[in-house]
Amino acid sequence: MAAFKRKRGELLSVNKKAKKGKIVVDQDNGEQERNDEVIVPAPVSMGKWTNKERVLIFSSRGINFRTRHLMQDLRTLMPHSKSDTKMDRKDKLLVINEVCEIKNCNKCIFFEAKKKQDLYMWISNSPHGPSAKFLVQNIHTLAELKMTGNCLRGSRPLLSFDPKFDKEPHYALLKELFIQTFSTPRYHPKSQPFVDHVFTFTIADDRIWFRNYQIVEEDASLVEIGPRFVLNLIKVFQGSFGGPTLYENPGFQSPNMHRRELRLAAAAKIREKQMVKEMQKLKRAEQKEPTCNDVTADVFLTPAEEKPLNIQTEAPEPKVMKKNKHKLCHQIRSLIKNLGR
C-alpha cells in the first residue's frame, strides 16, 4: 500500500531528477541498439514504478556467521531491500517500527539470535499490519558449493506456493505476507527486467520450506541457487512486532524445551538403570539372609536308640579266607601244589 498519495506531477519531476543520467544513457544505447537491432528493455521506464515496497533486513546482536551470510544473501536477492545496523537487545521490539519509519520501509525482516544457537525471524508489515515470528532451521547459504545455479542480481523472482497455503486462514495470511515481502516490484530501479529464478514455499511437517531455483531452460529444467531454510511458525500477531495474538502454533516446541526433553530422557534412562541395579542388590542381599530355624524341621526326627557298649577283652579270631575256586590264580596255585606232590 502506498505510504501517502503524491501528485502525479510531483512524481514525474522526482523521477526525472533522479534518473536523468540514466535517460541519457538509454538514449545512447537506444541508438546503438537500433544499429545492431538488438532490443534490450530499459530497466526503468519512467514513472512506472508504482509498487513502492521496501523491506528492511537487519538483525540483533549475537548472530553467528551462517545467519550473517543468510542476511547478506537475502539482501542480494531482493533489490528492494535496505539494511541497518545491529539492534541492541535491551531495546524493545516496538522500536523496530520506528526504525522502519526512519528508513521509509514498509516491510521488515528481523533476525533474532538467542543463546548463539537459536535463530528467530520476524516478518512484519511495518506500521499497522500483521507480523509473524518463526524459528529458522536448516540454513544453507548461497556460498555453498553444492548450490550450482546463478541468477542476475536483482532479477525478479517467480513465487511458487503449495496449495496447502489456501486451505487454512493463517497460511493464507502468511502467503499474502510472503508475496508482498519477497516479490520485487516491477520497474524497480535496481531490478533487472528478466525473470530467471523461482522461490518455492512448501508446507511439510507443519513447517514452511523455502527453496530458490534458477530457470535454465524454457522447458523448466531447474538448478538450485540457494539459500534454503525452514521456517517453523510460532505466532501470528495482529500488530507489527506486538499486538493481540491471532494464531499460535500448537505443534511448536521451543528449542529450549526440546533440549530439556532430550536431557530428561537421558537422565531418566540412567536413573532407571540405577534403580534396576539397586533392586538387584536388594534381592541379592535378601537371598543371603540365613534361613531361620524351621520349627517344623524336628517334627520327624527320631532319636537313635542307644547301642550297648561292647568292650572287647580278647583279640578277635583270625579271619578264614574263603577260597574262590573259580579264580585263575587259585587254580594255578592248586596246580603247582599238585605238581609239587
Next chain:
Amino acid sequence: MEKGLKISPFSEQTNFFSAWSLQMNWKSFSSLLTMDTQQRRSQCPQDHTGNPETDGERNTPINRLMVIDSRIMESPEEAALMAEESEEETGNELSDGELQEAFAKGLLKPGMNVMVDKRKKFVNSVEGLKHCLADFRKDLPWPERLDMTNPPAEDILSKGQVTAQQASNGELDADDDFQREMFFYRQAQATVLESLPLLKMHGIVTKRPDDYFAEMAKSDQQMQKIRKKLLSKQMILDRSEKAKKLREQRKFGKKVQVEVIQKRQKEKKAMMSAVKKYQKGMTDKLDFLDGDKAKTPSDSSKKVTNKKGPNSKRKYKDQKFGFGGKKSGKKWNTKESFNDVSSFRAKVAHAKGGPRGKKGQKNSKQNKRPGKSVRRKMKSRS
C-alpha cells in the same frame, strides 16, 4: 461421628478388612472407633509404609480407612511414583480437608488419584485472521506479484513406482530427503511451466541475450570455485572407476595371458611340425603356410634329391621313431617299442631263404651270423 460421614465396615473395602482381621477382631475394632486419637495411635499396629501423610490423617478412622486402603492396593513400584507425585502436588496445595470433602461429594473415587495438567488452549481466531487478511491484502495485478499456487508437476521417472507413503495419504514425508527435494523441484517446475505463457502475454522477458552482461548474484570467483569442485568430483569418480577396472583386469589378465601364451606355443609347435613334415617330404601340400612359401620350395627340392637314395634306413627309423631332431623327453626305447614284435621277419631272422638255392645259401651264409668261437676270435683280434 465427625462430619456426618457414615461408617460402613462391610462396604467395598473388604480387602482391607480381611487383612486387618488377622490382627484384631470386630470387638477391638469397635473399641477403636470410640477411643481417643492419642490412645488409638499407641494401641494400633504400626503402619509399615510410615507415610507422613497417613500419619497426619489419623484423626478419623474413616479417613484412615480410605487412605490406607489405597496404599495397600497399589503395587510397590507405584508407591515410589505416588511419593513423587505427592511431592509435586504440594505445590498445587489441595489440602486434605478439601480432599475429604471432594470424596464425600463423590468427585473422587477410591483408588489412586493422579493430578492431570489442564490442556493449554492455543489461540486461533479464524475471524481475526480473515479480518486482518482483508485489511492487509493488496490487490495488485499479476505482473507485479508473479505468484503462482500449484501442486507439483507429474514425475515422469517414478510414475511406475508409486511410493507407499504417497499412495497411502498423499502427504509429503519430510524425512525422506530425496523425495522431499524432488517434490519441491516439481512444484517449481509446474510454476515455471504455467507462468511462461503468462509472462509472454504480459511482455516480460525470461531469456537473457548472450551479450547482456550484468552483475550476477554469485560472483565469477564463486562460480569458478563451484566449477572446480564439480570437476574434482568428476575426476575422483573417474579415478575410482579406473582403479576398479584395473583390479578386475588383473584378475582376468593373468588368465588371459596364460591362455594366449599357450595358444601361441601350440601354434608354433604345429607350424614347426608341419614345416618339418614338408621338409622330410611327408606331405606335398604347402597350404599350411602362406608367408614361408618363398623359403620352403627351394630348400625342399635339394633335400629331397639328396635324401632319397641312402634314406631307406633313415626313412624306416623315422617312420618308427619320429621326424628327427631332439625329442624333448621322449625315450628311444620304450616298453611299447621293445614289445612291438610286428616287424619281426622269421625268414630274415632265421635265414630261411630256401627257394633261392645256392644264391640263397651264399646270401644266407653271408647274412648268417658266425658262431661263438669265430666271434670270439674276431673280438680278440679287434
